[in-house]
Amino acid sequence: MRVNVLYFGTLKDLFASQRDPIELPDGATVDLLLSLLRAKTSKQSDVWRTLAVAVNQEYASLSTTLREGDEVALLPPVSGGAQNRWGA
Structure with missing residues (x-):
């Protein structure tokens, strides 16, 4: 199966990309x-x-x-x- 991974913050630099399609075996979890x-x-x-981690715009656990x-x-x-200049 294929999922679309979106990278934010420092991960965009680490992967030199904003998004990647990733092939995974059926039944794969966020942890994998x-x-x-x-x-x-x-x-x-x-x-x-x-x-x-968010899956389809909802926070997800490693076991998702x-x-x-x-x-x-x-x-x-x-x-x-x-x-700011007032220290707040």
Whole structure:
């Protein structure tokens, strides 16, 4: 089956892409997808430990089973913005 993976934040840089179609075996889970993607990167990154995942625009757990055509968004944490000039 094929799912469409959307990369956000630092993952766009890590994969040099905004999206990729990924082939997976039937019954694959989010956990399997993340394992395969981690193996494709030469850099080790802490982003994998704090990553949020959404499947079809709903947050998903590692045990979520993926289906043909699912859209999987990988959402690394974001840090806060700059302080304004008043310190708030």
